[in-house]
Amino acid sequence: MLDASEGYTTEDGRKIGGVVMEMKNITLRFGGVVAIQDISFDIREGEIRAIIGPNGAGKSSMLNVISGFYNPQEGEVFYKGEKRPPMKPYQVARQGIARTFQNIALFEGMSVLDNVMTGRIRQMKAGLLAQALWKGRAEREEVENREVVEKVIDFLEIQHIRKTPVGRLPYGLKKRVELARALAAEPSILLLDEPMAGMNVEEKEDMSRFILDVNDEFGTTIALIEHDMGVVMDLSDRVVVMDYGKKIGDGTPDEVRGNQDVIDAYLGVAHD
């Protein structure tokens, strides 16, 4: 296992920093159903952290706990060294945690540009009156934040659809716009819920490249859930494996691959 206090260096030579977020003994129940049982793990600055597991293992629930959508019955969440009290999702977002959804959650009636601009909510603070008059801070913020957003749009290569209403876009592009919206927030942790679900090989390759580039160029910490094992093992620095709400493995892709519990969970065990 890795040392908890210090950072480490990945195989490809990237420096990974200290712990940004730590989950301690998280338990989440829905009535009698235990979705997550006593799980602990951490996310470090600059790393790509994957959460994997078979269907119904509790991966999405875990992501929802991180993004404040569910409050766990037991356990603690530490963010940047401080214990996080139970929060509303929008408060978590304002702390700098952005996410995408398994089934895209874009604003269909708005243009791509407006969708990505909504990612800048944390940074745009002009009052209603200033906005009504389009003067002072409001006007300045629109231009400044537009510049940041244009960089993200440029980075994800969606310039040509900037003014198109999102409802008209094909699936693969929507996924990319959603990533752009999350990126525009300049998050300290970016949560990706199955970024490659329903994509063909080519689109998966594109998306993988974007995820690696985001991590590489902006140094964004990424936590992702993904079903495609090949993708997960190639992309991530460390992997948490879940099954039936429990953590059954945690470590580098190679460590996890060799873990007998993980092999059993994925391939099944012979009962005799």
Added chain:
Amino acid sequence: MFYREAGDFKTSYAEDNQTFPIKFDRYRYYAVLAVAFLVIPFIVNDYWLNAVLLPFLIYAIAAIGLNILTGYCGQVSLGTGGFMAVGAYACYKLMTAFPDISILIHVVLAGGITAAVGVLFGLPSLRIKGFYLAVATLAAQFFLVWLFNRVPWFYNYSASGQISAPERTVFGVPVTGAETSAWAVYLVCLVFLTASALIARNLTRGMAGRKWMAIRDMDIAAEIIGVDPLRAKLSAFAVSSFFIGVSGALFFAVYLGAVEVGEAFGINKSFLVLFMVIIGGLGSIFGSFAGAAFLVLLPVLLKNLLVGSLGWPTDVAAHLELIIVGALIVVFLVAEPHGLAQLWRVAKEKLRLWPFPH
């Protein structure tokens, strides 16, 4: 051919953010403003004013207000009539309590009071959505009308139970009361409409509008990216009610002069403004204008055509008018469910390339 954007390049984000990014649009907008402010005041007469222009200007303000709430923020409201009544009665109480202060300030203050009332009745929107919210706002409609009917303080204990606007002037020219001149009344309403449209446009192209639309399109996703649903919805209720309050104040003080609340601000008014917004186009400022113009102008036009030109009896014409307006609404909604604003957008797309197909 008629409408081109080729060669109209933007070199800054500020230029790209403006209300009319295409040059042709911008010049047309200036032309409309010039005609509205510099030409019409000189040729307007009482018939045009009372039959067409005033109702159009005032309903357009109300439609902009409702469009912010329903079209941009996705919260259906059937309380428009009630909120207009709040604007009217607030304006009346202010006019009679502080006769020395300008009517213009009273109208704005009446809008502010309506905004506060709107926020109060917007609170249920945090828990209920869609049709159920519509029913909750219906309660606001009935309660407010009942309140203004039953509490004599609101109509200053007058024997008739009506409120009537005393004479007030702007720069020495009377705009309320019996002795008004058409051009002055027209200009006051036009100024309010222009300001309302500009403010609404600024809000909807900026962050406030994006938050509202985010709530409308997918409220859970909006919350996940950092929109506080409480503040977003209540700010939509506040801004929307502000405009509706202003339009109610003008409707009472400038247009009707005397008002009986159940008659002037009943449930019919709520539906009328809602239809304007739906026919004009949800989520479009231009649509608010188009919807108001459609429902104000069409009856007048038909009446002139049937009674004036064809010489039909008035009662037959009145019935036919209802039938034709109703049929046209259906035709328009079938042809373009997104309203007149969308028809206009499609027409512009086509004109951009005309006469070439590609």
